[in-house]
Amino acid sequence: MSSELSMRRGFIKKAAIIAGGALIISPLAFAKSLLNSEEKEEEVSPNEDLMREHGVLRRIILIYREAVHRVREKQDLDPALITKSANLIRHFIEDYHEKLEENFLFPRFEKAGQLTDLVTALKNQHRTGRKLTNHIMEIAASKNFKSHGKDFVNIISQFICMYEPHAAREDTVLFPALQKIVPESEYKEMGEKFENEEHKLFGKSGFNGIVSQVADIEKALNIYELSKFTPA
Missing domain, CATH: 1.20.5 (Single alpha-helices involved in coiled-coils or other helix-helix interfaces)
Structure with a gap:
């Protein structure tokens, strides 16, 4: 026992x-x-990544619209805010977002023989956009900013008129077609490359840090609150 x-x-x-x-x-x-x-x-897919970057572009377009309104109405406008906005366009949209499209998307469509006319138009608009940003920066940095009001309004209007349909066409035609011409494994790998490049260029904060900078400009112009855009 x-x-x-x-x-x-x-x-x-x-x-x-x-x-x-x-x-x-x-x-x-x-x-x-x-x-x-x-x-x-x-994890963010390549399409979602590119489309939310378009969200940054659209918010800066709203900043540009406010700037045009103030110039036309002869209201106060700090040109330093335009310089900050143009720098975001240059570094985040042109040198990063558009380079992703030019290096990873456009060649794949050209190789596949798909949407080639659209790709050609988009590439041309990228080049034109960089020229417009150069002009915007030059005017914003001018000691006599107010004297360039007419040119400023004209260039900003050209930028807006080009980039609104540009982003809309990519969101509704180019990006949705991407998954049809690349294998799923390659599509996923592309997303990882996008993320790595984002943190390499913009640090740990990445996209969120850029959005925060845009918000600071919006607050300085008193257009941050979304309710301000609601009709009375």
């Missing part, structure tokens, strides 16, 4: 140790699964 009791006690002890280990491991495993789930949720 003593030997049998000893064996039972040993079995119970081992079972308790195993159960205890399970209680320790399970929460850790559960937490790890949550982290993995969160990491997966943070």
Whole structure:
């Protein structure tokens, strides 16, 4: 009886140790699964990445519209805010976003013989956009900014008139067609390359840091609150 009791006690002890280990491991495993789930949720597809960058472009267009309104109405306008906006266009839209399109998207469509006329038009507009940004920067940096009001309004209007349909056509035609011409594995790899390039150029804050800079300009112009755009 003593030997049998000893064996039972040993079995119970081992079972308790195993159960205890399970209680320790399970929460850790559960937490790890949550982290993995969160990491997966943070993944952004190439199309979503490009389209949210268009959101930055559109918000700067709203800044430009406000600037044009103020110049036309002879209201105060700090040209430094235009310089900041143009710098965001130059570094985030032209040197990053458009380079992604030129290096990763356009060549694939050209190779596939798909949407080639659209790609040609988009590439031409990229070149034109950079020239317009140069002019905007030059006027904003001028000591006599107010004297260039007419030219400023004209150039900003050209920028807006070109980029609104440009972004809309990419969002509704080019980007949706991308997944049809590249394999799923390549599409996913493209998204990772986009993310790496974003953090390489703009640091850990990446896209969110850019949005924060845009918001600061909007606040300075008193156009940050979305409700201001609601008709009375």
